[in-house]
Amino acid sequence: MISKHKQEDNMSLKSGLATLVGKGTYAVLHDVLHRGGTSLPGKLATKIDPNVMQSYAEKYDVILITGTNGKTLTTTLTTRVLREKYADVITNPSGSNMMQGITGTMLTAKVTDKKQRPVALLEVDEANVAAVAKQLKPKAFVLTNIFRDQMDRYGEIYTTYEKILKGIRLFPEATVIANADSPIFMRGDLPNPKVYYGFEHVPATGDMKAPHNTDGVLSPTDNSILHYHFMTFGNQGDYFSVTDDFKRPALNYAVTKLNKLTPISSNFDIDGKTFQIEIGGMYNIYNALAAYAVGRYMGVSVAQIQRAFSSNAQIFGRQEAVKVDDKEVTIVLIKNPVGANQVIDMMKTDDQPFSIIALLNANYADGIDTSWIWDANFESLHDTGIQAVATGGERYKDLYVRLKMAGFGDHPVYQDLKQIVTAIKSMPTKRVYILATYTAMLQLRAELKQQNYIHTGMGE
Incomplete structure (x- = not known):
């Protein structure tokens, strides 16, 4: 023995x-x-050693950020916020959010301040929450949202949420910082301490239902269809049940006003205080609100958060601005219908004409099932200032047919992403949006770097 x-x-x-x-x-x-x-x-x-991270659990305050959309930007913004107070905030900035990437992040972390307890702020893939949490024993879980995404990996949204719950249930003392506008997060009857964030930017006086084909609008008490006082996008908003007394919980932190939204900036109020981030889209305000909630939970002041948000630093692959000769290029990640529709809504705030190049891959990190493109409302692009479209990527044929059916007719296609830089230069407008799935975005960035249009790689 x-x-x-x-x-x-x-x-x-x-x-x-x-x-x-x-x-x-x-x-x-x-x-x-x-x-x-x-x-x-x-x-x-x-x-x-599959359990090599266990030795790090006692050395850090660990916060895990998960959900289908917004993990990377939420992690980036929260990192900026926490660095206003904490000398050492260890994170995985490139979005390498599965077990091996997170393990590498922890093993190579460098702590400079021996007197202050460091923070490990980690973006975690939904299916990896339990495995990562088991080793790192988190202080808090941050939940962004759950939309239908990569069904070949996760299944339906309730299956995805169950994967997350499996990790949270291991640590009933950990605080759950959740997007209360997403009704799915009210399922599970967790004993954990909770912090809720959401939107209260309009009076809660309406009574509406979500549009057809909206996932996640069932009440957790009796699975009846929820009603809403107002909706933001997807299944999110101020919901309530008409069959019992279930409703959205009281918010600890709330967006109280939307001041000005453009494709490159968002100005808004949280609890009556004004903030600005240098990135467009209502969905990114949710990410900023999550970062604010984590910051306040960790003792960061409002003034410090305002300063952190005002940074103009680029965010890897998330509305990343690149100059290609005379073209102003914006790289935007798309991966599911809700995210794609929010990107389209963001482009509607652009008051200048623009062109779009949409790139579709179907590798493991993208999701092998590409049927989601038929649920994205590409038809509404006609309501924007769009002047030209092109498609590309490994599944360019699928995307070509989708955009042709959306009313854009025959258009250029580029199977080889090495052709995309030339395609950008040929577009008729100064502004060009690149809508790309994850691995297509990586391939495009590598080509832009090769041609000296960008000078940083993943996490640099």
Whole structure:
């Protein structure tokens, strides 16, 4: 029989070897080959010890951010907010949000202030919440939203939420910071402390139902169809039941006014105080509100959050602005119907003519099922200042047919993303929006970097 001390020594040895391999691989990639990324170091480390992150649980205040949309921007904004108060905020800025990427992030983290407890603020893929939480023992979970997304991986939205709940239930003492405008988050009867955020920008006097084909509008008490005093987008808003007394809970933090929205900025009030972020779209105000809620939970002042939001730093692949000769290019990630429709609504705020190049891949990270493009309201692009469209990517044929059926007729197609830079230059307008799925966005950025139009890679 192997003694308990012997088992612990073996585990310690295995963990130490895994850490050494992870850090060594990162050093070679980053310092010798000048490549970013934490996925490979994490992959190699977890092959040696799948539980290598357990030793980090007691060293950090861990906050996990998850949901189908907005994880990366919420993480980026929250990181800026927390760095107003905390010297060391460890995060995964490139969106490498599965187990191996998060493991690599933790193994290669550097803490500079030995007197202040560091924070690990981590974006986590919905299906990885339980596995990551089990090792890192989070102080808080942040829930952004749940929309139909990558059904080949997650299934329907209630299945996705159950994957998240599996992780939260492991830690009933952890605080849940949730988007209360999303009714699905009221399911589960969690004993955890809760902080709720949402919108209260219009009077709660209406009585409406969500449009047809809207997911997630069933009451958690009896599965009746919810009504809304007002809606923001998707299934989100101030909901209530007409069959019992269920309704949206009281908000701890709320957007109280929308001041001015443009394609490149959003000005709004939270609890009567004005904030601005240098990125457009109502969906990104939700992300900022989540960051605000986390900041206040962690003791960051309102003035500090205002300062953090005012930063003009670019956000990797999320409405990233790139200059290609005389063209003003904006790269926008799309991956599901709700997200695509919000991007379209964002472009409607542009008062200048523009062109669109839409890129569709169907790799594992994108979601293999591309049927979602038929639920995205591309027809409403006709209500924008659009002058030209083109499609591309590995599944360019699917997207070509979709946009042709949406009324855009025959248009240029580009299967090889190396052609996209030339395509950008050929567009008739100065402004060009690139709507791309995740791996298509990565491929495009690599090509733009190769041609010296951008100078940073993932997480740099």
